Amino acid sequence: MTDLRTPLARARGLGSGKTGTSHFWVQRVTAVALALLVPWLLWVVLSMVGGTYQNAIDVLHRPWNAILMGAFLVAMFWHAKLGIQVIIEDYVHTRGWEVTLQLLNLFLCTLGAIASLFAIVRIALMA
Numbered sequence: 001m002t003d004l005r006t007p008l009a010r011a012r013g014l015g016s017g018k019t020g021t022s023h024f025w026v027q028r029v030t031a032v033a034l035a036l037l038v039p040w041l042l043w044v045v046l047s048m049v050g051g052t053y054q055n056a057i058d059v060l061h062r063p064w065n066a067i068l069m070g071a072f073l074v075a076m077f078w079h080a081k082l083g084i085q086v087i088i089e090d091y092v093h094t095r096g097w098e099v100t101l102q103l104l105n106l107f108l109c110t111l112g113a114i115a116s117l118f119a120i121v122r123i124a125l126m127a
Helices: 007-012 020-047 053-061 063-091 095-125
Strands: none
16 A cells, blocks of 8 residues: 655654653753752762761751752752663663653652652751
8 A cells, every 4th residue: 555645744643743852951951950069069078078977967957058969869860860761762662661661760760869858858857
């Protein structure tokens, strides 16, 4: 059977071409946020070298350190989720495996972010 549709008509059924731009921008914004937060994180980690456990806890008791650490972790897990999503889309060609890995990626990154934020809040609000 001969397909009499035009190339545009054949392409129309292949899905939306509108969501890739938002994914691109979110990945770039999280990369910029991480680029700004990593020097702060290095400074904090290096300032704790040779300190005690209590010194490390005291660092996260300071509100700005807890806020910046939370921002770093949210940006990191979001950026990781987006990056792994692209890798799965590019290299996994079996639909069942792709869906399974995408869901696993979403759940693990979300769980990691929630657990990390919970730990920071618990340390920051500890008496």
